[in-house]
Amino acid sequence: MKRINDQMSVSPQIAPEDVEAIKAAGFTAIINNRPDGEAPDQPSGETIKKAAEAAGLDYYHIPLGREGVSPDMVEQTKAALEGSAGPVFAYCRSGTRSTTLWALSQAGKFPAAEIISAAANAGYDMSHLAGHLGQK
DSSP: OOEEEEEEEESSSSOOGGGGHHHHOOOOEEOOOOOTTTSSOOOOOHHHHHHHHHTTTTTEEOOTTTTOHHHHHHHHHHHHHHSSSSOOOEESSHHHHHHHHHHHHTBBTTTTTHHHHHHHHHTOOOOGHHHHHOOO
C-alpha cells in the first residue's frame, strides 16, 4: 500500500482476505480500478465487493482499461472521494491507474505541482498529466 495523502492510498491487486486489514487500517471505502478478467488469478470485482460490504466498507468499481480515462471515470472518482466518510483505498494491477484517476479528480482543487508531488512521494510519476491538472 502506498499513501498518497491523508485521504487516498493505492495498491496493486488485493484479495478478499485483505479487506479486513484495510478496514482495520482506518479506510472507509475501496475503489476498484481494475477491469474484471485482466489476469486469470485476479479475484472478480464482485468478490471484492462482497468482502467490502461484509466489512462495512463502501465499494466503487471504476474500471480503467485499454480504452483509457473518460471524464465519467474522473467524476466517479471525485464523487467517491467527496462522499467518503474517511480515507479511501484504491487498487488496480500496480496502483498506477488508481493514482491517475485520483490525480485527475483533484485537478482544479489543488495546484498541479502539489498533485504531482503527492503522487511522486508515493512512487508514481504523474508529471505527464501536468497540462490536465491545472484544469477543472
